[in-house]
Amino acid sequence: MRFETASGLFVETGHAPDRPAVIGADRTLSWQAFRHEVDHFVAQARALGAEADCPITLCGHKEAAFVVALTGCLALGAPFLPIDIAVPLARRRQIEQQARPLLAYDCASGQFRRLEESPRPLAEKGLAYILFTSGSTGQPKGVQIGRESAAELARWLGESFGLPPAPVFFNLAPFNFDLSMVDSFGMLELGGTVVLNDADTQQNGPALAQRACDTGAQIWVSTPSAAFQRFLDPEFCAARMPDLTTFLFCGEVLPPAVPRTLRRRFPQARILNSYGPTEITVINTLVEITDDIMARYPVLPVGRSKPRAWVDIDPANGEILAFGENVMRGYLNRPDLDAEKMLRRNGRRGFRTGDLGRLEADGLLFCAGRLDDQIKLHGYRIELGEVDAALARLPGVAQAAAIALRKSDGAVIRLVGCYQPETGMEIGDWRQALGAALPAYMIPSEVLALPALPLTPNGKIDRRRLLELYSGNTRACDATNPSPAHS
Ligand code: AMP
Numbered sequence: 001m002r003f004e005t006a007s008g009l010f011v012e013t014g015h016a017p018d019r020p021a022v023i024g025a026d027r028t029l030s031w032q033a034f035r036h037e038v039d040h041f042v043a044q045a046r047a048l049g050a051e052a053d054c055p056i057t058l059c060g061h062k063e064a065a066f067v068v069a070l071t072g073c074l075a076l077g078a079p080f081l082p083i084d085i086a087v088p089l090a091r092r093r094q095i096e097q098q099a100r101p102l103l104a105y106d107c108a109s110g111q112f113r114r115l116e117e118s119p120r121p122l123a124e125k126g127l128a129y130i131l132f133t134s135g136s137t138g139q140p141k142g143v144q145i146g147r148e149s150a151a152e153l154a155r156w157l158g159e160s161f162g163l164p165p166a167p168v169f170f171n172l173a174p175f176n177f178d179l180s181m182v183d184s185f186g187m188l189e190l191g192g193t194v195v196l197n198d199a200d201t202q203q204n205g206p207a208l209a210q211r212a213c214d215t216g217a218q219i220w221v222s223t224p225s226a227a228f229q230r231f232l233d234p235e236f237c238a239a240r241m242p243d244l245t246t247f248l249f250c251g252e253v254l255p256p257a258v259p260r261t262l263r264r265r266f267p268q269a270r271i272l273n274s275y276g277p278t279e280i281t282v283i284n285t286l287v288e289i290t291d292d293i294m295a296r297y298p299v300l301p302v303g304r305s306k307p308r309a310w311v312d313i314d315p316a317n318g319e320i321l322a323f324g325e326n327v328m329r330g331y332l333n334r335p336d337l338d339a340e341k342m343l344r345r346n347g348r349r350g351f352r353t354g355d356l357g358r359l360e361a362d363g364l365l366f367c368a369g370r371l372d373d374q375i376k377l378h379g380y381r382i383e384l385g386e387v388d389a390a391l392a393r394l395p396g397v398a399q400a401a402a403i404a405l406r407k408s409d410g411a412v413i414r415l416v417g418c419y420q421p422e423t424g425m426e427i428g429d430w431r432q433a434l435g436a437a438l439p440a441y442m443i444p445s446e447v448l449a450l451p452a453l454p455l456t457p458n459g460k461i462d463r464r465r466l467l468e469l470y471s472g473n474t475r476a477c478d479a480t481n482p483s484p485a486h487s
Contacts, residue, residue, distance in 0.1 A: 060107025138389025
């Protein structure tokens, strides 16, 4: 059996129906049981008034019910809004205020909650999901992904990734990070299995290795950072995880040390690199990192564009532009952002990624940093502007800006919050206050008080000078503040 994203229907394939579909952190569902639970979810949601084009919030953490619910939403034609339990309540409320879902489903208890009096269909029809990412104005922004884009992703996974029949995906990304859609849509379309690993298991090397071994996991899907963390653990090797034969990376720069280490630990495994912002449906390019590629390129390529889509470089500024069915329908209720980021070419949707890049004659794409203040920290996408806004809302803060500290290879290692205190006021327990508004990965590791934040000639906060101030550059320090205070 499998589930076809394009039609939203289960399709019989003749595969044994007792094969697992979802191995959740809590329980396992065979394809037969999975179908039964999806039908039940659809019936319950319909009885509560769910309709096509009316979004449903799904909240949980790696329960089998999460995959049941997202599949149920696809069957209903109701876009799902995935929210991990790690998302603070205040942020979840911001998301729900923007999307106005009729229902919220709690994956741990299996209970629905009604949030609106009556269904409010979205202006955009036929969406598969809405994924909220960090927004530079301080509000998360909703990326609207059409069913056609999700179906294209699923089709491409079957066509071009050289996956085994009925593949077993090892899911590591949280559901509110769109990388998890690779595992879910891949498992559905190809009639495979998805193994969901909760946060505790992911931190426990031997437990994770045992789980990969017990479940026969074949395809590891993560950011390079998530794999890198595992390298400290000697059990992260083919001898302990013999079925793991494909590593698929996305979400941030793939440092050559990751494939080099994997070659030693998993000599038979294929290593795939891919690239794509959430706005172009998870991933858009693909390349196998072979020994030849590693020898030829000190900075690894992110791949060639998928079929029926293309990438280009804007000659004006070197920005990567993406075109095709995979491009989102637009941001939820943000025509201002759509005007800035969306374009059309040859009748197809296009998206300005904000990434700088280089395209070789053979179609191989390379990433070369960002045009704006968006960063990646341990694989998480963060708009520094969103951290600025949360810092600025703290009592005792007059003005604030976050800076990203980087290693020599450019990878961000941590955030520092710089702020100008309000006269006579204390900032108090800023960590706790920020924790109520932001996910943990967005919280700076320290804050630095300055009498004034330096500005660029056109009046914007000068993050470069803030970095100089932070690292104790005396010339910059003398100019604005002889003794900045860290805490
Ligand atoms: P997200 O929307 O969270 O997937 O983040 C998308 C951003 O991550 C892209 O716009 C890039 O800046 C970065 N990114 C994703 N994949 C790669 C990659 N393979 N190499 C370099 N940067 C990447």
